[in-house]
Amino acid sequence: MxxxxxxxxxxxxxxxxxxxxxxxxxFPHRMVxxxxxxxxxxxxxxxxxxxxxVLLPLLLSIQYSFFRWDGIGPMSWVGLKxxxxxxxxxxxxxxxxNAFRLVMFFSFIPxxxxxxxASVIHRxxxxxxxxxxxxxxFLPQVIPLVAAGIIWGWLLALPGLINQILKAIGLDALTRAxxxxxxxxxxxxxxxxxxxxLGFCTVLLLTGITKVDPALYESARIDGAGWLTEFVKITVxxxxxxxxxxxxxxxxxxxxxxxxxxxxxxxxxxxxxxxxGIQIYILAFTEQRIGLASxxxxxxxxxxxxxxxxxxxxxxETL
Amino acid sequence: MKVARGELFxxxxxxxxxxxxxxLPFISIFTTALHPAGTVPNGLEWPADAQWANFVEAFNVANxxxxxxxxxxxxxAVVPVALVISTMAAFAIGxxxxxxxxxxxxxxxxxxxxxxxxxxxxxxxLERAMGIYNTRLAIVLPLIALYMPFSVxxxxxxxxxxxxxxxxxxxxxxxxxWDLFWRIHLPLARAPIASLGILMSVWTWNQFLxxxxxxxxxxxxxxxxxxxxxxxxxxxxxxxxCAGTILILLPTLLIFVLFQRQIxxxxxxxSVKG
Numbered sequence: 001m002x003x004x005x006x007x008x009x010x011x012x013x014x015x016x017x018x019x020x021x022x023x024x025x026x027f028p029h030r031m032v033x034x035x036x037x038x039x040x041x042x043x044x045x046x047x048x049x050x051x052x053x054v055l056l057p058l059l060l061s062i063q064y065s066f067f068r069w070d071g072i073g074p075m076s077w078v079g080l081k082x083x084x085x086x087x088x089x090x091x092x093x094x095x096x097x098n099a100f101r102l103v104m105f106f107s108f109i110p111x112x113x114x115x116x117x118a119s120v121i122h123r124x125x126x127x128x129x130x131x132x133x134x135x136x137x138f139l140p141q142v143i144p145l146v147a148a149g150i151i152w153g154w155l156l157a158l159p160g161l162i163n164q165i166l167k168a169i170g171l172d173a174l175t176r177a178x179x180x181x182x183x184x185x186x187x188x189x190x191x192x193x194x195x196x197x198l199g200f201c202t203v204l205l206l207t208g209i210t211k212v213d214p215a216l217y218e219s220a221r222i223d224g225a226g227w228l229t230e231f232v233k234i235t236v237x238x239x240x241x242x243x244x245x246x247x248x249x250x251x252x253x254x255x256x257x258x259x260x261x262x263x264x265x266x267x268x269x270x271x272x273x274x275x276x277g278i279q280i281y282i283l284a285f286t287e288q289r290i291g292l293a294s295x296x297x298x299x300x301x302x303x304x305x306x307x308x309x310x311x312x313x314x315x316x317e318t319l
Numbered sequence: 320m321k322v323a324r325g326e327l328f329x330x331x332x333x334x335x336x337x338x339x340x341x342x343l344p345f346i347s348i349f350t351t352a353l354h355p356a357g358t359v360p361n362g363l364e365w366p367a368d369a370q371w372a373n374f375v376e377a378f379n380v381a382n383x384x385x386x387x388x389x390x391x392x393x394x395x396a397v398v399p400v401a402l403v404i405s406t407m408a409a410f411a412i413g414x415x416x417x418x419x420x421x422x423x424x425x426x427x428x429x430x431x432x433x434x435x436x437x438x439x440x441x442x443x444x445l446e447r448a449m450g451i452y453n454t455r456l457a458i459v460l461p462l463i464a465l466y467m468p469f470s471v472x473x474x475x476x477x478x479x480x481x482x483x484x485x486x487x488x489x490x491x492x493x494x495x496x497w498d499l500f501w502r503i504h505l506p507l508a509r510a511p512i513a514s515l516g517i518l519m520s521v522w523t524w525n526q527f528l529x530x531x532x533x534x535x536x537x538x539x540x541x542x543x544x545x546x547x548x549x550x551x552x553x554x555x556x557x558x559x560x561c562a563g564t565i566l567i568l569l570p571t572l573l574i575f576v577l578f579q580r581q582i583x584x585x586x587x588x589x590s591v592k593g
Contacts, residue, residue: 036418039415040411042407042496043408043411045403045404045408046407046471047408047423049404049460049463049467050427050430050464050467052460053442053445053460054430054467056441056445057438057441057442057445058441060441060445064440071444117334120330121334123326123330124327124331125331129331130334133337133338137337137338137341139341140341142571142572142574142575143525143568143571144524144525144542144546144567144568144571145527146525146544146550147546147564147568150546150564151345151347151561154347154557154560155362159360159362161343161344161347161362161363162362164361164362165362195340203583203587204587207587226326227326227330252432256434256436259527262527262531263547263550276436277434277436277528280439281436281439281532284439284440285532297437297439297440300436301434304433
């Protein structure tokens, strides 16, 4: 997940002179060419690594997706057939709809709840309590996702803490093996995502709030604005950019989910929690259907871009 | 600033409640880890006879000494190289503005959206062909590459915000590009480099998918990758599994407590700057 702790991906121009003028100002004109070459040498190691271990595999994924291949024998060209299979097979297409259902839990809930928590911290807990809350809520973000999956696998098990709490408050009828239940496994996995991502969203939104001109909040309070008014009229509109970043990061985390699902349910029961990441792994490494796995991988990458770009655009629009 | 008493109470109750929900899972696996191995204890019950030896047992069966060595090796192999090459690239893109730097930046930034799952299959075959499958290099090389988008983006944000007067003054004094980088801008970039280094160390420690697919032998994996294997073997022995999980997440918690400020600012500024 952390690796997808990503970000605003638009390349903005800075309020500075264009590149050429600037480099001419720093570097005398006659030297520009030689220095440009040296500059490129600075970029080269990073670019080579990135090309060899990210861009090349990316192109190979696209190539594999047009072939039938078991990983050992010869590859045979099948055109778009693998893509057609993904679209036709309800199990494969289901992984994509599962990914979107996870977005609700990994993205929508942490961002909404994070906004509420951040504004509450800003309003009633500016001192020690707020600092402690920030740290504590952030803890799940630093542990391995695999560990989060194992911890919750145990909490959500039949004898686990969740069922015990339900029993203690007299809701025995609700107890079940949450991760083994066809209807509840996906929301249960989603809950793990909420636990992991809430702190990240809260802290990020809180830094956004502290950048808002305090005079705005003060004058609102002098006018007797309550928490809700302040939240709807000031916090949410002025935090557009931060909300956009939160949505971007958490949506990528949901669509690209692997670790948590792999250790908590491995996609089961049935295919009820299978997400594209899990399905790619199974297709490629247990069923040896490399072409099909690659077609799903390409569709996943396109899907992420298709979802992220509009979020980026919306959050950057001025009001 | 005035806030009504009722609201103050409700707000603080909400915070305390959420903090409790966040902490409770940690407490639950801790008390579970102290129960006799092989039993299925209650979620939050303190054991009659705390089995501290479970941690020793988990340490041994998980071959923790080898794991710590392996993870440390991988972190040491990945982080410095990734820091050096990404800082150099970001310097050229953000400060020197070499020709084509906008295109280069766009190329790196594109990688930010890339799910690891999208390239894991070809990586597997690529590494078999290169003969590095099932070695630590199999994790190290792709990880360095996969960190480039974030780290170039993050270091560029630093260099772009450096006032150009610094570079101009140095140029007037006859500094070469290398001097400019090594003597002037690298020392100034110490803080963002440190944050990035801490962040990449934690990510490397926690990396699971690459370890799972590219390295068969758990003792050559990262900590998180090894935890996956450990879970496979001890899924039924809940106390031992919890003890192992605690041992593996403890170093990350420790690093977080020590470097909290850097980690949080690095993560956040990395996502907001641009």
